[in-house]
Structure formats: C-alpha cells, structure tokens
Amino acid sequence: MIDPRALLAALADGRPVSGNSLATHFGVTRAAVWKQIEKLRALGAPVIAGSGSGYRIAAPIELLDRDAILAALPQYPREQLQAVDVHWQIDSSNSELLRRAQGGTIDLRACFTELQSAGRGRRGRHWHLPLGGGLAFSLLRPFDSGMTALAGLSLAVGIAVIRALEELGFRGLGLKWPNDLQHAGRKLAGILVELGGDALGPCHAVIGIGLNLRLGAHADVDIDQDWCDLASIGDAPLPNRNLVAARLLAHLIDALDQFERLSFESFVDDYARYDALRGKTIRVPIGSEAFFGEAIGVDHTGALRVRTADREILVDSGEVSVRAMVGSS
Numbered sequence: 001m002i003d004p005r006a007l008l009a010a011l012a013d014g015r016p017v018s019g020n021s022l023a024t025h026f027g028v029t030r031a032a033v034w035k036q037i038e039k040l041r042a043l044g045a046p047v048i049a050g051s052g053s054g055y056r057i058a059a060p061i062e063l064l065d066r067d068a069i070l071a072a073l074p075q076y077p078r079e080q081l082q083a084v085d086v087h088w089q090i091d092s093s094n095s096e097l098l099r100r101a102q103g104g105t106i107d108l109r110a111c112f113t114e115l116q117s118a119g120r121g122r123r124g125r126h127w128h129l130p131l132g133g134g135l136a137f138s139l140l141r142p143f144d145s146g147m148t149a150l151a152g153l154s155l156a157v158g159i160a161v162i163r164a165l166e167e168l169g170f171r172g173l174g175l176k177w178p179n180d181l182q183h184a185g186r187k188l189a190g191i192l193v194e195l196g197g198d199a200l201g202p203c204h205a206v207i208g209i210g211l212n213l214r215l216g217a218h219a220d221v222d223i224d225q226d227w228c229d230l231a232s233i234g235d236a237p238l239p240n241r242n243l244v245a246a247r248l249l250a251h252l253i254d255a256l257d258q259f260e261r262l263s264f265e266s267f268v269d270d271y272a273r274y275d276a277l278r279g280k281t282i283r284v285p286i287g288s289e290a291f292f293g294e295a296i297g298v299d300h301t302g303a304l305r306v307r308t309a310d311r312e313i314l315v316d317s318g319e320v321s322v323r324a325m326v327g328s329s
C-alpha cells in the first residue's frame, strides 16, 4: 500500500518519474502505482501520464509542512500559537477545531489540511478543495469579550486575508459583503467564522479560510459560482504554499488582536477601500421576498448599509447579490 502523500511528494517538483522507479521506490507493482495515481487524480491532483515518460505533475506542488510554516512566521505570531497542525485528510478544519473547543482545549491554534472530506462553506454549502490546488485552514482564537462583541469579525478576517495577499504582491482584490474575497468579480477565497461560548463572557471563534491557488480542471464541475485562483490573477508568480500559509496566519493573528483591542470600527476605513459592492445596485432577500437598493458601505458593526428610494436599511446577516445590468450576459 503506497502512502498517497509520499507518492504526491515523489512527483511534487514537476519532473517526470517512471512507473518502474516509483514501483521500486515504494516496493509495489506498477499496477499498484497506477491505481494510486488514479486516486490522486480523482482527488484533483493534476497528474499527467506521458507515453513512455512516466508520470508528472502539471505544475509543481509544495506540500504543506508544519516546520516550513513555522519557520516563515514572524516571531510574535509564532510565539502566540500554541499549535500548528497539518493533516493529510480530515473532514473539515473548522469541524476539527470546533471539536477541540468543545473538548475544552481553547487556545490559539491553527489546523491545516491537504484534503477535506466534508469541507464546509457558508449557508450549508460544500467547499471544494482539489488536492494541492488550494489552501484550507482554520484558526481557533479565544476571546474574553463575549460573542455579542464579535460583530464584524468575519469582515475583519477578509481584510486580514487581503493584507496578506497584497504583501505577497497581489492587487485588485475586493470584498463582497460579508466576506467573499474576489478578484474582478470572481471568487478567490471564502471565509467561514463559527462562534461558541458565552454571549457575554469567555467565548471563541473558529475562523476557516479556503483560498484558491491553482484549481485546475476539476473546479468547474464542483463550484457553483464564478471563481478564480491566485495562479490566474496578477503578475506575481504563485508563491509557495507554506509561505502563503504563514503570511495568512500572521496577518490573521494581528488583525484579531486589533479587533480585540479596537473592535470592527478600526477596520471600517480599510473595508471601504476593498468594498466590491459600494455604489452597486444590490438585491437583498428577506424570506421569500427581496428588495433592491444601493450598497453604500458598512457601519461600525459591519452591517451593510443599503439606500433605497426612501430610506437607509442596515443588513446584518444573509447574502446579497449584485443586480445584473439589463442586456448584460
């Protein structure tokens, strides 16, 4: 039996490797290698079988590595983190940290995974993570303030993700309220924040981030909205995954400290810079009805301000969509 992570690692640098040498290396038959390659492919790894040249991966993949992530972290976040776990496969990194919190372990810790068998998006949706093509992780963060003081937290997380990606050289990023990260109107990353604990006392947030790095051919089948990935935007070359992971973690930890000290109010100006809805006519569903209005920013709690013909309405939960222009495709 070949360890799938070890097989992917053997192909990770993008050079072709023959079925024979893989079989010898892992002490199995060529048929067993082929079978495991097919499994990697089904999980989304872009493995190409060349006639006579063996197997190779379409683009080099850096597998997640705990020590590499820790080494790329600045000292402050590294010292704050009680643990950074890296899994090959779990159900969902958010679920994993929620279980820990329920079990009483509530400290600052990160959980990364190469694969999720039940990755979760907002509003009960599935989150698609092709093997090696994205980054999926969650951070558990305790707060003393009570859950009621955490309004706007998920918007602050969106800003932290943009700060990290800008530091890596990516531009033109925006936030579609409440916290979809977009580039040119297409989704690049999603954020799922789940809270637990007391309304007015000790509580915790599990902050899950899914970022598209290089989605490849499997994506269209599984994603029900316009999407993009880091590989296809901007001029910056795709940075290695452990570095992206470290930058995201560092900015996230900083932003959560800022949030704890100064609340969402301190992020409102930054949100305005990244607000992808501002000035657009949006549709806001309420039950089976909907109303239309102009998005005019967010208030100090992160609620969306919508101007209708006769008044301003604050929307503090749910999803909104941009009204398609008549005649546009």
Ligand code: BTN
Pocket: 091, 092, 093, 094, 095, 116, 118, 119, 120, 121, 122, 123, 125, 127, 135, 136, 137, 138, 180, 189, 190, 191, 192, 208, 209, 210, 211
């Ligand atoms: C969304 O846009 O719907 C939110 C997507 C959040 C996905 C991430 S991937 C890591 C973490 N674990 C999960 O199961 N979900 C979040």
